[in-house]
Amino acid sequence: MEPYISVMNVSHVYSNGVTAIKDVNLDIYDNEVVAILGSNGSGKTTLVKHFNGLLKPTKGKITIGGLSTKKERISKLSSLVGYVFQNPNHQTFLPKVSQELEYGCKNLNMSEEEIEERVNKAIELFELEDYLDENPFDLNSSQRKEVAMASIMAISPQVIVLDEPTTGQDHKGCERILHLVRMFRQHGHIVVLITHDMNLIGELNCRTVVMHQSEKVADDQADVVFADKGIMELAGLQPPQITSLTNKLPFLNNNKTYLTVESVLQSIKCNHKEEVKIATRT
Amino acid sequence: MNSLYMPKDSFIHNLDPRTKMIFVAFVVLSSFILNDPALQLLFLASLFPLVVAAKLVKPYLISMQFLLLFAVLIMTVHGIYNPIGVTPVFEIFGGLTFKYESMVYASVMSFRILVIGTAAVLFVMSTHPSDMASALVKWKVPHSFAFILLSTFQIIPIIAREAKIVMEAQQARCLDVKGSLIQRVKNLIPIFAPLFIITFMKVHQLSYVLECRAFSREGTKTSLRDTKIGSKDYAFLLGIVVFLTFEIYLQIFLSGSFNLTTNGLLTYSLIGTWAVFALMIAKFVIKRVQGFVGGMADA
Incomplete structure (x- = not known):
């Protein structure tokens, strides 16, 4: 089977000379949930920013659904890979939740009917019916996070990247995110998670990639990775x-x-x- | 520390911030006293050794590039179109004539920008923002005012970083930032709206954080970073006074009796700025082409 995301020997060196990722190989297939773990500054975010072309590899090659990220525009890649940022305040700016949901589709110049169809799907998935006319900034932080996620899902990308989705969320919010990740998988999406939340990964028992000092050091099912004391200690992780x-x-x-x-x-x-x-x- | 400050061990870095502030004021004053392109050019050249002494040549030249853009624009547009000009100096294609009086006017103006820019860059790059704040407090500037100044220095890089994140976040929502000019103007809303909100939130948070550390307490405060005026500073200030007296003497007693400004000087300085500007553009184009070719080769 062809991998949907294929990372081949990719390195990224920032303009200030810092090597953020080094010779990373990673294949992600359809319908997978992949968690990326590692301590702060280990290169997790840099790696996933390559998936929608926000960063271009300084060495190696990445293909998303057969398209090389070097050649494609970020706007095109973003319709395939949805990236939900950690802080929803960076993403939301419109006065109404409904406008927020339509925004991505409008950028892609879709027809009215198509926008409506996709937005309705997102509303249903996230159960946002009651909030459509609210201002996103009047919502609480977990609701705002959901609006940000929904606005990305409305574009209906094949891959959805969640950057630390459970940070700053209460227990209910975390449960909700766990539920949503399972829903995404059911709907046939690939989910890439960057997280420090081991319980979330424990619940999902998904494929787990461990990054340490810019390199990929482990790539296996969560229970296998958690059982490997050497790796856990090396990457400074606590199961x-x-x-x-x-x-x-x-x-x-x-x-x-x-x-x-x-x-x-x-x-x-x-x-x-x-x-x-x-x-x-x- | 998020600022333009570049920590180095040099004579200029070790001066008291107050001395350097007086120095900046002196340079601004001088640039108005020396109302002649040749003298200003000399003054600019005499400031350069200070940049070398501060070990800041490379960052200085990088920041000067932006000021040079202004200089090129002013010297070209004013040189041709400023109505005060009467005596033609030379003509370029299409019958556009550079005139002596307007070239003098434009050169004075653009050299003034470069001179003041040099002093400002020297000050900002060699002075730790906290040192500047504590020096101001010693001058009986209210503590809150010094803090406003200090936080302005610090918040600009923070805003720049947030702007980058917001831009990426909007790109992740399929916003095309490389569109036509109209598209780019339209894009300002999705980028600036979250940026403003986030900045206000941060400032609001900052005010709480400050209050938690008893910022608005009445009375004097001690400073973590202390600055002292020493013998070096007195020597430097003496130098400034001597220079200033010389300038005033030059302007009052000798003005008119000698004239260093010639057609040649004006023309060469104009062509010089053009040449540097052309180099900058060439460098930019080469970088772009290299990136493009590199991308092709990798693909």
Whole structure:
């Protein structure tokens, strides 16, 4: 299968001489959720800014759906790769939520009907029916974040990049984002997450790429990466608390990495049943 | 520190900010006293050793490029079209004549910009903004006013950084920033609207942060960075006074008795600015072509 995003040997050196990413190779396929982890300044944001052409590789090549990012305009690439910035205030500026949703489509010069169709889809997905006439700046921060996400989704890009989506969100907001990421995947989108939120990744158990000092050091399923102590220590990452705890419980340790409370409970129940079976046999 | 300040160890950097402020005032005053292109050119040349002493030659030349744009524009447009000119000096294609009086006027004006620019760049690049604020407070400038000045220096790079993020955020919403001129003017709204809001939010936040640290407390405050006027500063100030006296003497007693400004000087300085300007454009074009060719080769 052809990868949708293909990063081939890409390096990026900023004009001040700082190497932000070095020889990164990464293929992302349709319908994948990919989390990019790493400490601050490890090159996560620089890497994803290449996906919609905001940055061009100084070495190597990136193709998005077969198009080379070097040749295409950012506006064209942005219709394929939607990038939701960390701070929604950088993106929203129109007086009404509904106008905000239409803005991206208008930039792409779509017909009225098409804009309406796409915006309605986004409204449905994000359940924004009640806020359409509100000013985005009157909404609370998690609602504003959703408006920013919805305004990107209205363009209906194949890929959606979320830059630290759960930062500054309350528990409900985090749950909502988890739900949305699952929805995006159901609707056939590729989701790229930059995050420090290990619980979010634990819940998703998605493919996880670890960046460290401008280089890609790991690329695997979250439970495999979290089980690799060397990598976790190198990149300065701390797995979810439930993973750390279960790693230290001998009676659970059947070579499995637990990422969520539910999975641990499930396992305990199974163990318990088996014990009961053994007990009844004897 | 987000400012134009370039930390270096030099004679100019070690001067007290107050001395340097007096120096800037002196340069501004001199540029008006020396009402003659040749003298101003000499004055500009005599300022250059200070730039070398401050080890700021490269950043100085980079920032001068922008002022040179003004100089080229003023010298060309005024030289041809300013109505005070009567004596023709030379003609370029299409019957446009440069006239002596207007060239003198234009040269004085553009050299004045360069001279004042040099002093300002020297001051800003060699003075830590906090030092400047604490020096102002020593001059009994109200603390809040000094802070306003200080924060202005600091907020410009912050706004520039935010502007870049906003621009990227709008590009991520398919805004085409490389469109026609009309398109670019239209693009100002989606870029400036969030930028203004964010700047106001930041300023608002800053005021809270300041209050949390007892900014508006009455009475005197101690400063983290202390500045002292020493023997170096007195020597420098003495130099300024001597120079100023000489200038006034030159202007009052000798004005008219000698004239360094000639047609040749005016023409060569005009052609000189054109040449530098042409070099700048050539450099820009070569960079663009290189980038284009490099892009093609990679693809």
